[in-house]
Amino acid sequence: MNEDPITSNEAIKRADYAREKGEVVLREHEYDGIQEFDQKLPNWWLFTLWAAIAVFLTYYLVYYTLDLLPSSKESMDQRVTEIEELKQAELQKLLESMNDDTLVNTFSTNPDFVAKGKDTYIQNCAACHAADLGANGGMTGRPLNDGEWAYGSEPMNIFKMILHGTPADSKGYKQGMRMAPMGGAQLSPEQVAQVTAFLIDSNPNDFKSYKK
Ligand code: HEC
Structure with a gap:
């Protein structure tokens, strides 16, 4: 039986963290046989995260801190x-x-x-x-x-x-x-x-x- 390259652990690089976009690594630690993959988040995902945070901060500042627009x-x-x-x-x-x-x-x-x-x-x-x-x-x-x-x-x-x-x-x-x-x-x-x-x-x- 061919071993699955992901689960066989041999084919995949071990490292603390993924360092490059698209790179998939298996993290060094293993607890009770449970291991963890890591890879860099795609840019579109990061963009929505930071945009949501920016919108929230702007909203909070405009409505609650500076009271610029009517509630x-x-x-x-x-x-x-x-x-x-x-x-x-x-x-x-x-x-x-x-x-x-x-x-x-x-x-x-x-x-x-x-x-x-x-x-x-x-x-x-x-x-x-x-x-x-x-x-x-x-x-x-x-x-x-x-x-x-x-x-x-x-x-x-x-x-x-x-x-x-x-x-x-x-x-x-x-x-x-x-x-x-x-x-x-x-x-x-x-x-x-x-x-x-x-x-x-x-x-x-x-x-x-x-x-x-
Ligand atoms: C919930 C019951 C109720 C509704 C609905 C109601 N009325 Fe009356 N109406 C009364 C009561 C009770 C009186 C007497 C109040 C008083 O003498 O203080 C009265 C008195 C009046 C009077 C004075 C009559 C007189 O002999 O001097 C008029 C005119 C009148 N109502 C018109 C209306 C009109 C037009 C509407 C609808 C838009 C209306 N009523 C809806 C209970 C009601």
Whole structure:
């Protein structure tokens, strides 16, 4: 049987360490019959090792030691702030274009606007106020078709009440529950305007005096 040149140990050079690229040596020591090869690491391998170390050191220096670039938390906070500002600006713009007159005579007479408001209502409000606005049975919300508006019956009062929820000193309704801003949903100011337009459209008698 031919002896394998690697395992036969004779064919292969013995040395402390490999000294040249590509050279394979068998190291001098042997423990319990276990021997160890050695060869120089290829350049591509060394390159990735040193590159990884360099990237880590640069990263550590830039982010932690010198604090030159914002951390991911800081940039997320920054984006959240920007979004908040955009929302505020949108609300501001909408509020400037809105008053009792536009809510009743422009928004609530726009079928597309009212239809979107109805969709929003069914998805976010009907659970507490009922699809038919009656809030009957054990529902927690106030009826929205009984001609009574506990927090002011002017269209803008209703818009603001939905936007901000019921006032902090409100005693709530049946179960003593107050309403969270937008009923606890995440709506844009425009969606709140649409839902208000839907409520106005559904209660024509309550807003007759604003009609032109
Ligand atoms: C988790 C239940 C709940 C949800 C969801 C909810 N509401 Fe309410 N809503 C209430 C409660 C409770 C009150 C009465 C709170 C109070 O009087 O302090 C109320 C009161 C109101 C009022 C005042 C009614 C009146 O007679 O003065 C309006 C308007 C209203 N909600 C609209 C909405 C709209 C629009 C939505 C959806 C965007 C919505 N609600 C979602 C529970 C809810």
